[in-house]
Amino acid sequence: MISPWTWVPSLYLVQGLPYVLVLTTSVVMYKRLGLSNTEIGLATSWLYLPWVIKPLWSPIVEVVGTRRTWVLAMQAAMGATFAALAFLLPLPFGVQVSFALLWLVAFASATHDIAADGLYMLGLDDKRQASFVGVRSTFWRLAVLLGEGPLVVLAGVLEDQVDDRRTAWAATIAVLALLFGLVFLLHLWVLPRAPLDVPARSTTVGAALRRFGQVFAEFFRKDRIGAALSFLLLYRLAEAQLLKMIPPFLLDPVAQGGLALTTEEVGFAKGTLGVAALLAGGIAGGLAIARWGLRRCIWPMVAILHLPDLAFVWLAVAQPDSYALVCAAIAVEQLGYGFGFTAYTMFLITLASGPYRTAHYAIGTGFMALGMMVPGMWSGALQEALGYPLFFGWVALSTIPGFIVVALVWRRLLAERERESLG
Numbered sequence: 001m002i003s004p005w006t007w008v009p010s011l012y013l014v015q016g017l018p019y020v021l022v023l024t025t026s027v028v029m030y031k032r033l034g035l036s037n038t039e040i041g042l043a044t045s046w047l048y049l050p051w052v053i054k055p056l057w058s059p060i061v062e063v064v065g066t067r068r069t070w071v072l073a074m075q076a077a078m079g080a081t082f083a084a085l086a087f088l089l090p091l092p093f094g095v096q097v098s099f100a101l102l103w104l105v106a107f108a109s110a111t112h113d114i115a116a117d118g119l120y121m122l123g124l125d126d127k128r129q130a131s132f133v134g135v136r137s138t139f140w141r142l143a144v145l146l147g148e149g150p151l152v153v154l155a156g157v158l159e160d161q162v163d164d165r166r167t168a169w170a171a172t173i174a175v176l177a178l179l180f181g182l183v184f185l186l187h188l189w190v191l192p193r194a195p196l197d198v199p200a201r202s203t204t205v206g207a208a209l210r211r212f213g214q215v216f217a218e219f220f221r222k223d224r225i226g227a228a229l230s231f232l233l234l235y236r237l238a239e240a241q242l243l244k245m246i247p248p249f250l251l252d253p254v255a256q257g258g259l260a261l262t263t264e265e266v267g268f269a270k271g272t273l274g275v276a277a278l279l280a281g282g283i284a285g286g287l288a289i290a291r292w293g294l295r296r297c298i299w300p301m302v303a304i305l306h307l308p309d310l311a312f313v314w315l316a317v318a319q320p321d322s323y324a325l326v327c328a329a330i331a332v333e334q335l336g337y338g339f340g341f342t343a344y345t346m347f348l349i350t351l352a353s354g355p356y357r358t359a360h361y362a363i364g365t366g367f368m369a370l371g372m373m374v375p376g377m378w379s380g381a382l383q384e385a386l387g388y389p390l391f392f393g394w395v396a397l398s399t400i401p402g403f404i405v406v407a408l409v410w411r412r413l414l415a416e417r418e419r420e421s422l423g
Helices: 008-032 037-046 049-063 067-088 094-123 126-148 150-161 165-190 205-219 225-234 237-251 263-318 323-351 357-386 388-397 400-422
Strands: none
Touching: 008 037, 008 067, 008 094, 008 126, 008 150, 008 165, 008 237, 008 263, 037 237, 037 357, 049 094, 049 205, 049 357, 067 094, 067 165, 094 126, 094 165, 126 150, 126 263, 150 165, 150 263, 205 357, 225 323, 225 357, 225 400, 237 263, 237 323, 237 357, 237 388, 237 400, 263 323, 263 388, 263 400, 323 357, 357 388
């Protein structure tokens, strides 16, 4: 039997890499390539769409082919698309084409998510699934660290070595394409051929879609679903706007209200130190809930998630010269985000409880992505209209709905948790 250690870590590493590249690293890239904040906010937020709607085509992955085939096909597609992007980006029309190519990567990545999670469940028994859940989560987070940190630093180093920034970013993306090619070859050899990983031959695509429609409708029959959806869409309203504009703020010249950091400095401050703080906050949040319970932790988590956003108001007003202070402010904000986001994850799990837990969790994550997509779309235009100090002040005000929706869903959440504990 093939050991899960040979394929689970690499599977979830390449699951996380395209997500972070498409939604986060691309913001840095487009800023360095000269796009306005309005264009960056709108274009990169649209790239969330495949993750918003991915539950809609999950029945096709179930019925057509095996999960292993889908995983390999999507990895090959992403590697080829990254290679095409690396080749085309330096050309005069490269930036325009890159949006279409990143959308293809996003679509392939969202499909890969469905197939990879299915293969994980079909390729491992219940005991091993439980044993490796921490491994898959760790390597997904390492992908975030790699995508926002070393890859951005590499691009910054190459920017210093060549005259054309497009060429520097194209070379960085070529490294990513090579990595996907190597992982694809590895997975051809080590991905399991699970006996249960077979197409549902007794089910047609139409029947699978109808069944999904029933499950989808059941999701909207949940108790107080309106309040629950308001939580999913508004709890991170402030963060959805803030996260899109942090890289432009760090990179913009002082005269334009920014901090004038280099690409390498952004890669370390936001992508390495910041992501490490994010992971530490997530771990601390999980430990806090395990020790004191969600009932005691929810309001501190809401506060710790939102209050550090004020650090960016100070950064925008003071524009400090100290890189250490900038790094500290980013680390504090990301630590709070990781800690407070744990409550969001727990709410998703609670909302998905019932006979359709997996499907309802996937639908919930779609609304989660929608809550990040829509505010991110207007963030760039709003920032350019207000300037950085007022924009970050607006972000601070945007934390208020996060507190309100917790109050709206709090009784329901507690009731669900109590029923689970009694059941």
